[in-house]
Amino acid sequence: MLELVLASAAFVLLHLCISGTILRDRLVSRLGEGAYMGLFSLASVAILVWMIMAYGAARAEGVNPTWWTSTPLTLHLQLIVILVAFLLAVPGLLARNPGSVGQTGALEDADPVRGILRITRHPFLWGVGIWSAGHLLVNGDLISLILFGSLGVLAIGGAASIDAKRRRTHGERWASFEAKSSFVPFAAILAGRQTFKPGELALPALIGGAVYLVVLIGHPLIAGVSALG
Numbered sequence: 233m234l235e236l237v238l239a240s241a242a243f244v245l246l247h248l249c250i251s252g253t254i255l256r257d258r259l260v261s262r263l264g265e266g267a268y269m270g271l272f273s274l275a276s277v278a279i280l281v282w283m284i285m286a287y288g289a290a291r292a293e294g295v296n297p298t299w300w301t302s303t304p305l306t307l308h309l310q311l312i313v314i315l316v317a318f319l320l321a322v323p324g325l326l327a328r329n330p331g332s333v334g335q336t337g338a339l340e341d342a343d344p345v346r347g348i349l350r351i352t353r354h355p356f357l358w359g360v361g362i363w364s365a366g367h368l369l370v371n372g373d374l375i376s377l378i379l380f381g382s383l384g385v386l387a388i389g390g391a392a393s394i395d396a397k398r399r400r401t402h403g404e405r406w407a408s409f410e411a412k413s414s415f416v417p418f419a420a421i422l423a424g425r426q427t428f429k430p431g432e433l434a435l436p437a438l439i440g441g442a443v444y445l446v447v448l449i450g451h452p453l454i455a456g457v458s459a460l461g
Contacts, residue, residue, distance in 0.1 A: 239279060251272070367380045
């Protein structure tokens with residue numbers, strides 16, 4: 233259990249205390265962008281593997297306080313929540329997004345806020361956050377709270393960190409992008425700063441739904457348990 237706590241804390245702190253902070257800027261100035269990204273990616277993968285292994289070890293220990301379990305209602309609700317997560321995350325991966333690694337050139341596009349970015353400028357990270365929350369609906373044990381809670385905090389905190397980093401590095405261009413988009417899903421649309429255009433989302437949403445079905449059916453192979461209860 234302690235190892236899972238340490239691994240989860242290391243993963244969150246690596247991203248929130250380095251990735252979007254002034255410390256990152258200093259490391260980039262010393263190492264160069266390429267070297268920094270290589271080392272950061274290597275550290276991220278290594279700690280993520282550590283988390284997964286620590287999660288399995290914690291499960292094997294058998295000491296796992298539980299405060300709630302799944303019910304027919306929460307199981308059905310979870311299926312909807314996870315679908316929403318996939319409908320954000322998968323189109324987010326497919327979109328050209330200036331908030332993504334290596335895609336800041338999209339700020340120069342005539343209309344950088346298109347498709348899923350009309351809903352939120354951080355669709356993938358919001359998808360991960362909602363995915364984490366969906367798993368906690370039906371997993372009220374301490375080990376799950378540590379793992380999924382850490383990933384959820386990192387996803388939403390990471391989105392805020394990206395905004396802070398891009399404001400420092402891209403100034404007015406990022407400010408213009410922020411003004412036309414929103415951090416919270418649908419906030420810009422509700423505020424009248426953006427227009428919802430379903431046609432731009434049709435294909436990405438279909439792909440997201442297809443990936444959701446594949447993961448739903450393959451969940452026993454992926455996680456060892458059925459997502460259907």
